Amino acid sequence: MIDEAILKNWFFAEIFPLDAALTRFIRRNWRNEADVADLRQDIYARVYASASERLPLQAKPFLYITARNHLINCAKRAKIVSFEHVADLDSLGFPHDAITPDRQLTAREELYRAQEGLNRLPPRCREVVMLRKIEGLSTREASERLGVGIDTIEQQLVHGMRALVDFMLGGSGKIRRKATKPRVSIKREL
Amino acid sequence: MTSALSREHTATAWLIRREENGWTADDNARLEAWLNADPKNRIAFYRMQFGWQKVDRLAALREPAVPMPVHNSARWWGRRGVGPALSIAASLALGAIIVWHLVGLERHTYTTSIGGRIEVPLSDGSKIELNTDTRLRAEVNANSRTVWLENGEAYFDVAHDATRPFVVHGGTRNITVLGTKFSVRRDGDRVEVVVLEGRVRVDDLASPERAVVITRGDIAISQGVALNIKHSEEHAADELSWRRGMLTFNEMTLVDAAAEFNRYNHKQLVVVDPRAAAVHIGGSFDATNVEAFVRLLRQGFGLRVEDEGNVIRISR
Numbered sequence: 289m290i291d292e293a294i295l296k297n298w299f300f301a302e303i304f305p306l307d308a309a310l311t312r313f314i315r316r317n318w319r320n321e322a323d324v325a326d327l328r329q330d331i332y333a334r335v336y337a338s339a340s341e342r343l344p345l346q347a348k349p350f351l352y353i354t355a356r357n358h359l360i361n362c363a364k365r366a367k368i369v370s371f372e373h374v375a376d377l378d379s380l381g382f383p384h385d386a387i388t389p390d391r392q393l394t395a396r397e398e399l400y401r402a403q404e405g406l407n408r409l410p411p412r413c414r415e416v417v418m419l420r421k422i423e424g425l426s427t428r429e430a431s432e433r434l435g436v437g438i439d440t441i442e443q444q445l446v447h448g449m450r451a452l453v454d455f456m457l458g459g460s461g462k463i464r465r466k467a468t469k470p471r472v473s474i475k476r477e478l
Numbered sequence: 479m480t481s482a483l484s485r486e487h488t489a490t491a492w493l494i495r496r497e498e499n500g501w502t503a504d505d506n507a508r509l510e511a512w513l514n515a516d517p518k519n520r521i522a523f524y525r526m527q528f529g530w531q532k533v534d535r536l537a538a539l540r541e542p543a544v545p546m547p548v549h550n551s552a553r554w555w556g557r558r559g560v561g562p563a564l565s566i567a568a569s570l571a572l573g574a575i576i577v578w579h580l581v582g583l584e585r586h587t588y589t590t591s592i593g594g595r596i597e598v599p600l601s602d603g604s605k606i607e608l609n610t611d612t613r614l615r616a617e618v619n620a621n622s623r624t625v626w627l628e629n630g631e632a633y634f635d636v637a638h639d640a641t642r643p644f645v646v647h648g649g650t651r652n653i654t655v656l657g658t659k660f661s662v663r664r665d666g667d668r669v670e671v672v673v674l675e676g677r678v679r680v681d682d683l684a685s686p687e688r689a690v691v692i693t694r695g696d697i698a699i700s701q702g703v704a705l706n707i708k709h710s711e712e713h714a715a716d717e718l719s720w721r722r723g724m725l726t727f728n729e730m731t732l733v734d735a736a737a738e739f740n741r742y743n744h745k746q747l748v749v750v751d752p753r754a755a756a757v758h759i760g761g762s763f764d765a766t767n768v769e770a771f772v773r774l775l776r777q778g779f780g781l782r783v784e785d786e787g788n789v790i791r792i793s794r
Contacts, residue, residue, distance in 0.1 A: 296524060304528040308597075316723040316764075329482035332521045397601050399535040404603030404637040406536065421536040426498055446490045453490075453529030458597075464483060 290340050302347035303335060308458025309387045310355060317359055327362065331355045352387045398456070405455035413448040413463065416441055485522040488512070493526055585617040590630070593742050593766045595723065603637035604644070609663075609720050610742045610765070618642075631663035633721055651700055652681040661718055668701045672717045680705070725765045732757040732775075732792070743768050744788065751793035754781055 307328075314327050334354050344350035393401060406414055419430045427445065431438045447463045455461030492509050495501065513520045588598050590608045598606045601618050608614065612630025617623070623644040625634070636644045636655045644655040648662050651669045658676040662669065671680055673696050680698055682688040682705070692698050695711035716726040725742075727735050733755040736747035742765040749755045757779060763771050772790055775781045784791040 299521075299524055300528055304525060307525070307528075312723075325482040325486075329485065329518055329521065332525070333518050336517050336521055391599070393599055395535065397599060398532050399538055400601055400603040400637075401599065402533050402535045403539075405533075407638055418536075421533060422539050424537075427494070428498075442491070442494060445494050446487060449494065449530065449533065450486060450490050450526070452533045453526055456529045456532040457525075 290343055294343070295336070295340055298339065298343055298347075299336075303332070303351060304457075305392065306348065306351055306387055310351060311458065313352070313355055313387050314359070317356075318362075327358065331358050334358060348387060355387070401456060402452065405452045405461045408455070408461050409448050409451060410463065413444045413451075416444040417448040417452065420445060480516075480518075482518075482522065485519060486526060489519070489523040489526045492523065493530055585615065587613070587615045589613045592744055595720070600637075602639060602642070605635040607633040607635075607721055609633070627662055627664050629664055629666075631661060631720070633659070633661040633718060635659050650683050650702070652683060654679045654681065668699070670700075670717075671698045672696075672714050674714060674718060719762065720765060723765055724762050726762045727759045729758045729760050731755060732759055735759045736792070739763075739765070739768055739771060742766055745790060746788065747772075747790050747792060749792045754792055754794045757781070 310331065311324065311328060314324050314331075315321070318324065318327060331351075331354055335351060338344070338350075338354070406417060409417065415434075416430060419425045419433065420427075425433065427438055427441050431441045434441070451461050451463045492512065495505065496509065513523060586598075588596065588606070588608055590596055590610060590612045592611045594608075594610060596608050598608065598616070600606065600616060600623070602623060604623070606614070606616065606625070609631035612632055613628040614630070614632055615626045615628070617625075621642060623636075623639075623642050625632075625644075625646045627646055627648045634644075634646065634655070636658055638658070646653040646655070646662050648664045648669045649667055651671075653660075653662055653671055655676075655678050659674040660676070660678050661672045661674075663672075664670075671678060671692065673692055673694055675694055677691055677693045679689055679691045680700070682700070682703070684703065688705070690698065690705065690707065692707060695714045696707055696709050697714055697717060698705060698707045700706070713728065716728060719726040725735075725738050727738070730738075733749050736749050740746050745768050747768065763774075768790065772783050772785075772792075775792060776783045782793045784793075
């Protein structure tokens with residue numbers, strides 16, 4: 289078993305820098321956009337499971353093979369099987385540029401990028417994030433400054449930070465609201 | 479099953495709480511329990527943390543006394559009208575400070591080969607995606623942002639900055655960005671502009687009075703003096719499917735579809751028979767998988783296909 293701290297460092301150094309490239313790969317080889325986040329999560333979970341036994345020597349080919357196999361499995365399991373789709377995935381082979389990392393940004397470029405992400409947030413969300421990340425206020429301090437409840441601040445912060453992280457990892461930086469209402473199961477009277 | 483998005487949501491809430499002053503050993507134990515409950519929780523947490531560190535670059539803005547962006551904020555919080563204006567003014571002020579620090583000049587040439595596609599971040603926060611067989615130069619300095627599209631096609635996601643106009647030079651046309659997301663394709667003197675979001679102005683270099691402003695869902699195609707504009711958000715989205723590596727045809731003739739495929743592949747499709755050329759094709763295809771497309775032509779349309787290595791001949 290690999291030590292958790294080593295595993296985490298390996299993910300930060302080798303896997304997460306490929307996040308945008310992996311997302312592009314999934315999007316390119318999977319028709320339903322709504323599945324992308326879940327597929328990415330499943331692929332990471334598979335990588336994590338194997339890596340906790342033994343760290344792969346080369347992260348990029350390993351991530352690619354894992355992603356490709358996972359998409360093939362999902363395509364085969366799908367209710368309506370598109371043989372063409374499975375065949376296409378099978379024939380992918382090993383293109384050397386299938387998962388190409390983007391050039392790593394310099395610190396200055398990352399700052400610009402973070403600023404641009406900030407500019408794209410809705411005004412309230414942006415303000416809460418600025419108070420936190422630029423002024424360094426805690427949730428309570430921000431709530432006192434703005435005269436709104438702590439829960440509201442925390443909600444805005446969660447939405448804003450998620451959108452910003454998405455943007456920094458190469459996404460659109462749009463806010464995605466979670467469906468807050470729990471799913472109600474309807475009891476059927478027999 | 480917990481979706482990835484809701485896991486991300488929970489992970490973000492944990493990250494925020496962990497930074498607070500009142501974080502206790504009990505809290506830490508509960509976080510550990512959540513992380514250990516499912517490796518997917520742990521991965522979601524790590525991934526958010528990874529991006530979070532990048533967002534922390536914003537702390538660099540703390541140093542020289544940043545103008546306090548939230549004057550009277552308690553008052554405007556409840557009033558929608560004033561808030562955004564103040565906040566936008568504050569962001570612009572921050573932008574100005576950063577520009578002040580940027581003294582260097584950035585000028586680069588980017589190219590892609592046939593079938594290639596790359597994404598290039600610019601130092602102002604904008605992004606350019608180059609499609610197949612494309613060459614462009616980009617220059618960002620303190621006063622302006624300029625791109626010269628020499629040939630090919632590119633998609634632009636432009637960071638808002640009113641003080642530095644973003645201009646794309648494409649042969650006989652200049653495209654000035656007034657908004658955010660659009661693409662430009664250049665084949666010789668034919669220039670096509672597709673707008674996904676916001677507005678852009680297309681100037682004719684030969685007669686500057688003939689400028690047009692096009693908006694979301696508009697497609698402008700110019701060749702020589704002629705300029706043709708149509709509006710269809712669906713078509714605009716189809717035109718940009720190359721960003722996902724796909725080609726989307728909407729009842730396109732086979733000869734045009736073949737020309738599209740030929741932009742992305744060394745293996746060239748040649749339609750040798752006018753009856754085959756007139757066949758109409760619809761659907762989405764992987765741009766670099768000519769074999770799959772040809773299979774469809776043979777099996778779905780009953781066309782004759784002869785593979786000669788570098789060339790595939792199609793007839794009826």
